[in-house]
Amino acid sequence: MQTVLSVRGLTKNFGRLCAVNQLNLEVKAGQVFGMLGPNGSGKTTTLGMLMGVTNPSAGEFSWFGEAPSHTIRKRIGAVLEHPIFYPYLSGQKNLELNATIKQADPANIAKVLELVELTARKDHKYRTYSLGMKQRLAIASALVNDPEILILDEPTNGLDPMGIAEIRQIIKRIAADGKTIILASHLLDEVQKVCTHYAVLRKGQLVHSGPVDDVGKGEELVEVNAYHDDLGLILQRFEGAKSVKKDGANYSVQMNEGFHSHDLNKFLFSNGIVVSYLATQKKSLEKQFLEILSENKPA
Structure with a gap:
């Protein structure tokens, strides 16, 4: 062009x-x-x-x-x-x-x-x-x-x-x-x-x-929930999880690059867990904008 x-x-x-x-x-x-x-x-x-x-x-x-x-x-x-x-x-x-x-x-x-x-x-x-x-x-x-x-x-x-x-x-x-x-x-x-x-x-x-x-490309953030007492511990064992945090009733899983929500769902199912909630949270321009400004904030 x-x-x-x-x-x-x-x-x-x-x-x-x-x-x-x-x-x-x-x-x-x-x-x-x-x-x-x-x-x-x-x-x-x-x-x-x-x-x-x-x-x-x-x-x-x-x-x-x-x-x-x-x-x-x-x-x-x-x-x-x-x-x-x-x-x-x-x-x-x-x-x-x-x-x-x-x-x-x-x-x-x-x-x-x-x-x-x-x-x-x-x-x-x-x-x-x-x-x-x-x-x-x-x-x-x-x-x-x-x-x-x-x-x-x-x-x-x-x-x-x-x-x-x-x-x-x-x-x-x-x-x-x-x-x-x-x-x-x-x-x-x-x-x-x-x-x-x-x-x-x-x-x-x-x-x-x-x-x-x-905007929003790269690492995914996945929210997940299931009726299982050890969900948090099992999520920690998922190789695609960069971090796992409890976020209200759900868990927020920051995925390593190359891993997606369907990989997480497959892993949980293989461990006998059927999820009741699973959603990928796409990063908004607002969130990326604030991250960019934070990263470039003068010392």
Whole structure:
């Protein structure tokens, strides 16, 4: 796949504060790339540098293998912070103005309004829109010139569960249309549901990156229970058990790599034990995220 964004040693200092430190990233065409990190990790600062809002102190980045330029930025749509719209104009009129400024084809307006599900409210004044509708209009505005890349900074910030679900579906539809999406978020569950790849930042430094599909791979954690007084002792004898812990009514068995729940079930059955409960607990992105931050915590 084509590399659409390459970041090498990107650094941003604000006086003594190093907001982004020697950041290296690569984003391929068609990816939905999530940037994760706690507040102050450098996500928004990074996006600001990529969009030319602020200048880097050191390092470099390129879009489509080229240095940033006005021509390149026309191929990128972005929603950073809170976009400005005229409250007394309708959603349609605001987008028409936006299209004029971007020299975009006005025929795109109907398409993006349909994409963000605002067609029925396109003639209503912007000031009557809910927070979720305002965010969806902002996404429509970023898409009006049909960019190849869409950048979103905390796209679901402040939204209720319904608004979050709506934005999630919109992101999936945009990705299905072949666009590359880069988004910053602290909502780990949402990133796991919409992103193909992710990176974790901590105090301006990259501490992990990889495919979302890799989350939970490797060692399995299996919860098991059975009507047997010596279940715990027998579990300790299983060669595939890395550790065995009592967890409420059940036992949690951390498996050695290469062993799975069916191996454990077979072992117990061979010892005359029929399990009453057996379940593999897949690691969530939230758990992996916390583990990554814990492993990379400064001494």
